[in-house]
Amino acid sequence: MNTDILIIGSGPAGIQAAIYAARRKVDVIILGKLENSSLAKAHVENYFGISGPIVGIDLLRVGKEQAEKFGAKFIEEDALHLERKDDKFIVKTEGGKEVESKAVIFAMGVSRKKLGVKGEQQFQGRGVSYCAECDCGFFKGKKVAVIGDGSAAASSAILLAKYASKVYLISKKLSTSEHLQDELKVGNIEIIEGKRISEIYGNSAVGGIKLDGSSLEVEGVFIELGSKGVIELAVNVGLLPDPRGYIHVNEEQKTSVLGIFACGDICGPPLQLAKAVGEGCIAGIEAAEYVKRISKLEKQTV
């Protein structure tokens, strides 16, 4: 299979890039499963123009239709392997498909590290969240727990303290900047160190967590253990993510490898829908212009 632009990742950044590129009448294939986007289970109320709260998967479905309307083709499979071959890129999918492309847009996001306890998956989107910035507004006057050891966990606790009645910041050993330590000193934040979480329980939504055998009643659990980048695909084409797993781009969303663009969460924080579509718009335009330019050079050479 051949295309002009291959987009890896079908979250908001990838879909927005597909919309812009396809409108410029280049061939666009987009790889990935909508439900794997970290947007899929989020409740969105902070995205300009959509009052919400709306479940992310509904936005993704609309976005897919938009991109298809302009001519982009979706393959709902994950990319397994990516390599450069002469001036093309070749990707292999989990279903055994091979796609050859002139340009690639990385939009595979980051997967939030999981806590790995009972109830975590069951209650995701029903009390369990990986994004305080996105979901803080849903926990006004409620008790919540934030789980993590670093600055991301501390910042989330500080933000949530403006909404929740009580914030438990639960860590093995909290390690954060002096600045944030100061900000943590508000009345409704309680730091609990050295205890182990064994379960998130509840009925239709989160009711509490089990902490070294005892129970702590909360309605929200924010898991802030950092992100896992999708490093393997990048490294194979000579693209080195930074120590946090993010890929650096310039103002035109170009990476250090000619022909590879990146947008959305994989480019780093803030991991926000609005930022992802902004970068997707630029990546889509720039990748289309790049493909038009090299196609013209090829013609001249022939």
Add this chain to the structure above:
Amino acid sequence: MNTDILIIGSGPAGIQAAIYAARRKVDVIILGKLENSSLAKAHVENYFGISGPIVGIDLLRVGKEQAEKFGAKFIEEDALHLERKDDKFIVKTEGGKEVESKAVIFAMGVSRKKLGVKGEQQFQGRGVSYCAECDCGFFKGKKVAVIGDGSAAASSAILLAKYASKVYLISKKLSTSEHLQDELKVGNIEIIEGKRISEIYGNSAVGGIKLDGSSLEVEGVFIELGSKGVIELAVNVGLLPDPRGYIHVNEEQKTSVLGIFACGDICGPPLQLAKAVGEGCIAGIEAAEYVKRISKLEKQTV
């Protein structure tokens, strides 16, 4: 009147910034009239998550409600004058209000240069457009005219030629790159130089243009004369726009003046809704963090 953050401009960039800043519980005032945003009369179909076409003003009204829900206050007046006073900024509005703020976000967009002929205003959004990238999809199989002398006009004609049956590129004297001149050589683009447009006519929508007395039937008129920046406010606080009228920012949407952030069209092309909200998200977060930081320093000094 006092606030933490003053946002000048109530288009998508300003409103998205207001949503993010207000969610961080700092005081936010946003200045400007919704209907003055260049989004107001646009027909949107390329913004992730909204299938459209939807008229921009409807998105702006939803965005305003979102920002208000989180606590942002709107003053529907234009900013007339901005100055720095010690470590604060003071803005005066057309209605005589004075707002003092710790930080300012520039989000006033750019106003597209007008052609200034009969019918231009009457048919805006009904055949007259200032953005080929936004509106190209509505002119499939139709005849359109693009008006302008530079690269923006040439690029728009090239893009439109992929949709329209015929594109007239009308200029006094076309001046563009060799690369674009080459791309203009497609069968359905006709360059008309040296003629003067005196009128855009039609009934409920554009029917054609008057060109040195003769008539040319088109259903779309794309005016690409460049943009006018809102320079006065910026210069007065020591912020120098570039020769095209755009304001430079870094990755955190910070300008060269401490305490002033910028987002959206005023930061330069692509002048797209998706890019504006992406930048607005970052400007809102960064301005809120800035205000929290200086407020803390003030307390320590006292």
